[in-house]
Amino acid sequence: MSGSDRPKLSRRAWITTTSGAVAAGLVHTQADALRLVAEELPQQVADPTRVPGRFVSEIGSRAPAEQPRRLLRAQALSSSSRTPLADLMGVITPSDLHFERHHGGIPNIAFENHELLVHGMVDRPTVFRMSDLMRYPQVSRIRFLECSGNGGGVYSRTRMPTDVTVQQMDGLLSTSEWTGVPVSTILREVGVRPGASWILAEGGDSAVLARSVPLDKVMDDSILAYGQNGERLRPEQGYPLRLFNPGYEGNTSVKWLRRIEVTDQPTHTREETSKYTDPLGDGTVRQFSLTMDAKSVITFPSFPYALPEQGWWELRGLAWSGRGRITRVEVSTNGGRSWVDADLQGPILPKSTVRFRHLFDWRGEDTIIMSRATDETGYVQPTVQQLWEARGERTSYHQNHQRAWKIARTGEVTFGLGELV
Amino acid sequence: MTRRLRWLAPALVAAVVGCGGGDTARTTEAPPANAADFLYDGNEIPEHAPARFGFGSEASEARVALWDIDVRPDGVGLPPGQGSVSEGRDVYNIHCVACHGPTGTEGPNDRLVDSEQWDDVPTTRTVGNYWPYATTLYSYIRKAMPQLTPGILTEDQVYAVIAYILYMNEIVPEDAVMNAETLPAVVMPARDKFVMDDRTGGTGVVR
Numbered sequence: 001m002s003g004s005d006r007p008k009l010s011r012r013a014w015i016t017t018t019s020g021a022v023a024a025g026l027v028h029t030q031a032d033a034l035r036l037v038a039e040e041l042p043q044q045v046a047d048p049t050r051v052p053g054r055f056v057s058e059i060g061s062r063a064p065a066e067q068p069r070r071l072l073r074a075q076a077l078s079s080s081s082r083t084p085l086a087d088l089m090g091v092i093t094p095s096d097l098h099f100e101r102h103h104g105g106i107p108n109i110a111f112e113n114h115e116l117l118v119h120g121m122v123d124r125p126t127v128f129r130m131s132d133l134m135r136y137p138q139v140s141r142i143r144f145l146e147c148s149g150n151g152g153g154v155y156s157r158t159r160m161p162t163d164v165t166v167q168q169m170d171g172l173l174s175t176s177e178w179t180g181v182p183v184s185t186i187l188r189e190v191g192v193r194p195g196a197s198w199i200l201a202e203g204g205d206s207a208v209l210a211r212s213v214p215l216d217k218v219m220d221d222s223i224l225a226y227g228q229n230g231e232r233l234r235p236e237q238g239y240p241l242r243l244f245n246p247g248y249e250g251n252t253s254v255k256w257l258r259r260i261e262v263t264d265q266p267t268h269t270r271e272e273t274s275k276y277t278d279p280l281g282d283g284t285v286r287q288f289s290l291t292m293d294a295k296s297v298i299t300f301p302s303f304p305y306a307l308p309e310q311g312w313w314e315l316r317g318l319a320w321s322g323r324g325r326i327t328r329v330e331v332s333t334n335g336g337r338s339w340v341d342a343d344l345q346g347p348i349l350p351k352s353t354v355r356f357r358h359l360f361d362w363r364g365e366d367t368i369i370m371s372r373a374t375d376e377t378g379y380v381q382p383t384v385q386q387l388w389e390a391r392g393e394r395t396s397y398h399q400n401h402q403r404a405w406k407i408a409r410t411g412e413v414t415f416g417l418g419e420l421v
Numbered sequence: 422m423t424r425r426l427r428w429l430a431p432a433l434v435a436a437v438v439g440c441g442g443g444d445t446a447r448t449t450e451a452p453p454a455n456a457a458d459f460l461y462d463g464n465e466i467p468e469h470a471p472a473r474f475g476f477g478s479e480a481s482e483a484r485v486a487l488w489d490i491d492v493r494p495d496g497v498g499l500p501p502g503q504g505s506v507s508e509g510r511d512v513y514n515i516h517c518v519a520c521h522g523p524t525g526t527e528g529p530n531d532r533l534v535d536s537e538q539w540d541d542v543p544t545t546r547t548v549g550n551y552w553p554y555a556t557t558l559y560s561y562i563r564k565a566m567p568q569l570t571p572g573i574l575t576e577d578q579v580y581a582v583i584a585y586i587l588y589m590n591e592i593v594p595e596d597a598v599m600n601a602e603t604l605p606a607v608v609m610p611a612r613d614k615f616v617m618d619d620r621t622g623g624t625g626v627v628r
C-alpha cells in the first residue's frame with residue numbers, strides 16, 4: 001500500500017493498531033505508544049469508544065466547536081466589548097467573556113508592585129500593597145456588573161432596530177463571583193474622620209479614570225476585589241485590584257484601583273459630568289444616577305434564532321436589580337395582553353442576575369414575547385413609554401425598559417419592541 | 422454556634438432523626454427565608470478581630486501629593502502656575518488638533534466646542550454647553566490627554582489649553598489667564614441644570 005492510498009486514519013488511530021505502529025517502526029514499548037497518542041491533537045472520530053482519548057492537561061480549553069466570543073466595538077483605547085448572553089447558561093459569566101469597557105486601554109500591572117493609597121479625611125493615610133490587602137478578612141459575592149450605557153440602542157422611537165442580538169443590545173452585563181476585602185474593613189483600618197461623606201476612587205490606567213461614590217454605599221457593601229470566579233482578576237477586569245460597587249453602574253467599579261480619597265463632597269470628574277449623566281428633557285440633567293434599576297431580558301429565543309418547529313419551547317432569560325433581590329419575573333407570550341409568572345432559578349441573590357424560565361407551547365402563530373422584572377422594593381421594570389414619559393427621549397443611560405421579541409410564523413425571531421410602540 | 426451553623430442545624434437534626442436517632446432540635450430559630458443568601462451577607466468583620474490590623478505602611482505627605490492629582494469644583498487640588506489663551510492656542514495646535522480638529526468641532530474624537538446653549542434637551546454635550554464645572558477640565562486633561570501621551574503637559578500648559586478651550590466656547594475673553602484662582606471662578610453655562618439623582622425603588626415609581 002503506498003503512502004497516498006493508505007486509508008485516512010488519524011495518526012493516533014493508526015499507531016494504536018499494532019500492525020501499523022510496528023510496521024512503521026515507531027513503537028517499541030507501550031510508553032512510546034502513549035507518548036505518540038498524547039502528542040496527537042484531538043481528532044473527532046466516528047466512534048470515540050474505539051480510540052483512546054487524550055491525556056490530562058495543565059490548563060483546560062473549550063470544546064473546539066464551542067467558541068463563544070465577545071463582540072468588539074472599535075479597536076481603540078477607549079472602547080468596549082460585549083458578553084455573548086445568548087450563549088450562556090445559569091448566571092455566571094465565564095471570566096474570559098466578561099464585558100469590557102476601558103478608557104485608556106488595558107494596563108500591564110505587576111501584582112507585586114501595585115499599591116493602593118488611601119488618604120483624605122482619614123486618621124492614618126496608608127499605602128497598601130496587594131499582599132497587605134490579601135491578609136484582611138475576605139468575602140466572596142456573586143453580583144452582576146452592568147454598564148449603564150447598556151440598552152442604549154433600543155431607546156430611540158425613530159430608530160428601533162429589528163435585527164439586534166441580545167449581545168448587541170444588553171451585552172454590557174456580566175455576573176461573577178467577586179472576592180476581596182470589604183471597603184468598610186479598610187476604612188475602619190485608616191479611621192474615617194467625622195464629616196466625610198464621599199470617596200473618590202481612581203484607577204492606575206492611562207486614563208487615570210476616577211469616580212466619586214457615596215461613603216454610605218462603600219461602607220454598606222462595596223469590596224476591593226482581587227478575585228473573580230475563583231482566580232485572580234483578569235487584566236481586563238482591573239488586575240490586580242478593582243473597586244466593586246454591587247448594583248451600581250459599572251463605570252463606578254474603578255479598575256486597576258490605585259487611590260481612594262475620602263472627601264466631604266463629590267469631585268465631579270469628567271465621567272460624572274460630561275458622561276454618565278442624564279438630560280431629562282425638561283432642562284435638567286440628572287447626575288449621580290448610580291443605582292441600576294430592575295431589568296430583565298429574554299435570551300432565548302432571541303434574534304437571530306429561528307424556532308425550527310411548533311411545540312414546546314422554554315423561554316429563558318436573566319433578571320437583575322441594583323436595589324436588591326428580584327422577587328418576580330412575568331412573561332407574556334401575546335405582546336403584553338396577559339402575563340404569567342416565570343420560574344426563578346434559586347438561589348436568588350441580591351444584586352445578582354437571576355435565571356428565569358417559562359415553558360411555552362408555540363402553535364406557530366405570529367406573536368411577541370416579553371418579560372418584566374419586579375424587585376424587592378416593589379419596583380416593576382417599566383415600559384419604554386413610561387421611561388420616555390419620565391425622562392424624555394434623549395437620555396443615553398439606564399434604559400432598563402421591557403424588551404420584546406417577535407416570533408414570526410416562519411419561526412424567525414426579531415427584536416419586537418418596534419411593533420409595540 | 423456561628424450564624425451559618427445555626428441555620429444548618431435543623432437540617433442536620435432532621436437527618437439524625439431519619440436514621441432513628443432521638444435528638445430534638447436545639448434551636449427554635451427558623452432558617453432565613455433564603456438560606457443561601459445568608460452565606461453572602463458578610464460585610465461585618467469577625468467579632469474577635471483586632472481594632473486595627475496594622476497592615477500597610479504610612480503614606481508620607483510627599484507620596485500623597487504625588488498621586489493626589491484630581492481637582493474639585495472649589496479649586497482644591499489645583500497646582501500653582503498659569504496659562505493664557507494665546508499660549509493655549511499653541512499647545513492645542515501641537516498636542517490636540519489631530520484628534521479634536523482645528524476649531525474643536527471637527528473630531529475625529531470628542532467635540533470640545535459648542536457655544537450654542539439649550540433649554541430643554543442638549544443637542545451636543547460639550548464643554549461649552551454641558552460641562553457644569555471648569556475645574557473638571559484640569560484633572561481630566563492633566564491625567565488623560567493627549568490620549569497617546571497622557572501626562573506630558575506641564576502645569577502651565579494645562580492651564581493654557583483650558584483657557585483656549587474656554588475661549589473657543591465663548592466662556593472667557595481672549596485675554597483670559599487661567600490659574601488656581603481664576604479657573605474655579607469660571608461659571609459654566611450649564612452649571613445650574615445639574616440635579617442629584619432622585620430615583621428610588623418602590624411600587625409605581627418610574628423616574
